Amino acid sequence: MNAKSVAKSPAQTRVVVAMSGGVDSSTTAALLVEQGYEVIGIMMRLWAGTGPDGSAYNRCCSPEAVADARSVCVRLGIPFHLLNFEASFKKNVVDFFLDGYARGVTPNPCLECNRHVKFDALLQQAVALGADRLATGHYARVTAAADGRYQLLKGTDPLKDQSYALCMLTQSQLARAMFPLGGYTKQQVRAMARERHILVAEKSDSQELCFVVKDYREFVQEHRPDAFVPGPILDTAGRRMGTHRGLPAYTIGQRKGLQLAIGEPLYVVGMDASQNALIVGRDLDVWQTRMRVDAINWIAASAPTAAKVKIRYKSAEAPATVEVVDAARVEVTFAERQRALTPGQAAVFYDGDVCLGGGIITRVGEPA
Amino acid sequence: MATRRVIYLDHAATTPVHPDVLRAMQPYFTEEFGNPGALYALGQRARDAVDGARRDVARLLGSAPSEIIFTSGGSESINLALRGVLFSHMAKTRRGGAANGRPPHVITSAIEHHAVGHTCRQLRDLFGVELSEVGVDGSGWVDPDAVRAAIRPNTVLISVMAANNEVGTIQPIAEIGAIAGERGILFHSDAVQAAPYMDIDVRALKVDLLSLGAHKFYGPKGIGVLYVRDGIAFEPTQTGGGQEHQRRAGTENVPSIVGLAHALSLARTQREANCRQMLPLRDRLIASVPAVVPGARLTGHPTLRLPHNASFVIAGIEAGPLLLALDLAGIAASSGSACTSAAMEPSHVLMAMGVARAEAAGALRLTLGPENSADEIDCVLEVLPETVQRLRAI
Secondary structure: OOOOOOOOOHHHOEEEEEEOOOHHHHHHHHHHHHOOOEEEEEEEEOOOOEOOOOOEOOOOOOHHHHHHHHHHHHHHOOOEEEEEOHHHHHHHHHHHHHHHHHOOOOOOHHHHHHHHHHHHHHHHHHHHOOOOEEEOOOOEEEEEOOOOOEEEEEOOOOOOOOHHHHOOOOHHHHHHEEOOOOOOOHHHHHHHHHHOOOOOOOOOOOOOOOOOOOOHHHHHHHHOHHHOOOEEEEEOOOOEEEEEOOHHHOOOOOOOOOOOOOOOOOEEEEEEOOOOEEEEEOHHHHEEEEEEEEEEEEOOOOOOOEEEEEOOOOOOOEEEEEEEEEOOEEEEEEEEEEEOOOOOOEEEEEEOOEEEEEEEEEEEOOOO | OOOOOOEEOEOOOOOOOOHHHHHHHHHHOOOOOOOOOOOOHHHHHHHHHHHHHHHHHHHHHOOOHHHEEEEOOHHHHHHHHHHHHHHHHHHHHHOOOOOOOOOOEEEEEOOOOHHHHHHHHHHHHHHOOEEEEEOOOOOOOOOHHHHHHHOOOOEEEEEOOOEOOOOOEEOOHHHHHHHHHHOOOEEEEEOOOOOOOOOOOHHHHOOOEEEEEHHHOOOOOOOEEEEEOOOOOOOOOOOOOOHHHHOOOOOOOHHHHHHHHHHHHHHHHHHHHHHHHHHHHHHHHHHHHHHHOOOEEEOOOOOOEOOOEEEEEEOOOOHHHHHHHHHHOOEEOEOOOOOOOOOOOOOHHHHHOOOOHHHHOOEEEEEOOOOOOHHHHHHHHHHHHHHHHHHHOO
16 A cells, blocks of 8 residues: 555555665665565665764665665665765764763764654655655554554564654654564564575674764764763762762663772762752662653554553553543653663553553652 | 676776687686796796787887887876876986986876876875976867977877766877977877777877776786887886786786787777767767756766767766765766775866866766666666756755
8 A cells, every 4th residue: 555545556656765774774775675665775875973982974874784675675676776864873873972962961873863753854855756655674664544544653673663763753654664574573584584695694793883983982972961960969969979070971770890899889869950960869769660751753643541661662551540641741650660761761651562662751759 | 696687887987898808818817828028838828918919019019029018908008107207217317318407307287096196296296306397278288389398308208088987078199299209208108998899009099108908908917918019128117026017026916918919809890889889879979968957067078989988077066976876776876986986085087177165076987888778768668867856856
């Protein structure tokens, strides 16, 4: 189906595949070609930064990655193009990331990339080139319900599910999205890649942020030094305990690196950018049951009253009740306390396999 | 890649090898594979083929065989010209030769191919060579008076291209050559883009050095020529076995040398007919594109331009997506030079011509060959406006 719900055969359907040079996007392209779609491979040039050792590019936009993606496309007999999205990526992803740290929160830029760069800037280009759909190698699924609403589902591989990173997609974006890998496990995808002699079948997955060559803290230091300034470490009562080396160097729940010896372990429990203060507390203080989630994108027609909630990409879901504050804000109360709820991270709501939507954690603990 | 009929409009990037050229080259890959340096008959025949090619090229350029060096292409020729002259000069001054205390000064234009520009900048950064880049007017034309004004007491070399690869503007080489000659300054011209469609006579052009690359005139890639006037002090950069009269080492690429000579000869004999074929089509593009694509305008000189070049800037779009869309429609074109793809830097040529950054982002270069037909031009004039419209709607 194309976005206008007119039945089109694969041969009449032009699909742009967002290529990265990795095994997932490469296998995605191969599968769509086999299914008879008219496939075009487009790689996005997102970031041409210089690493601390002077090496140019990041891992993902490197010349080697481009050569890999091109090679896959040539072998599949599909066009390959490299398009420049540096401006959009810088504004929507990198600056968003740096701004978050400057405000004392822990941002997740990948959601912004999907929402603003892949499924917005790239999608618009794809449509202007006559494409009906944009496919990526994400481990997720999209289905159309009987009422015409689109649903985002988890990928069937619980270890690889990437629906979390797609929670900000709107109905119109989901209408044009295709995720051919959503029904497979990673092992199956690698096996399919090997069977098809896809060059990059054995390439290891990239794990970290695509635009950071080494360490995200070094990156923040280099690009936003004003956000990386030493300041006071305070306890939950406001007493000064020591000096931190810059808020971005820490994460909520962290114990190591505080260099405080008071006889019991202390953990990072919060950050106050207005005072450039790192707040520490006891283990107990790191566990919370309540949080406020703002700027929510609901994929479902409306907010649920209860859901399973993921508080970071790698966390397990936890049951919670959801109380609507307004169309884009809710109060979440977990059935069991959760460790290290972190402002700036995305909270994503699930009902079984269905991703209902997601927003940004803004307040942790009881309301003030 | 699935082969689909393509309308090829990027002849400035490269050209296919002419079937006659390929035929001429073939024996030297197989039966006549000898190394021209060998003493036995097989080698001597290869030597003779190279000598014959050299004589032919010399004759076509109006020079002597001893003045022709075969290289790996236009970029190597240019590098060899610049480095050969400058290193020789610097070695002489270090040995206490002609010295006026200052490092050598080089004058180029702001619109040279990167092979000239980047090489000169490297020589400046590493060896302290003084460098002046003379500007151009809005049509990309180098004013000989501006070159004259840039001359200093320590100017050793001037390098200005014969015709620009991006906008096609033909430069006043003979005038600049005369100015250089008056002052005893050496003059090199990058004639890589000019070779297919301009008469290259080194005496008439008053050049001391000249660079050519075969793949722009229906010869193979990987082979070029550097003309160096007899008597010029010149240091080789690729040293070794003494080939090319001690000026460029390496076993001669016999098939490609033969191919280059053949292609240059064909270019000369077919030039008039090719130009007659292409000029009306080029002029049709020049007249029609701005008419059917609102916001498109011609770049480069309206009359002093290569007969196959129709280059434009199109407002409100970016070249990357435009070229992609054209590719999907079966049209091969480029934006600026082929060497700078997917980079977001606007063309230094357009910048030097005073084109605004935003406009330069939408640069489109169409360069024809004799095999392009009126039907193909029709197709381009149909596809281009609707493509631009769709891209502007984003």
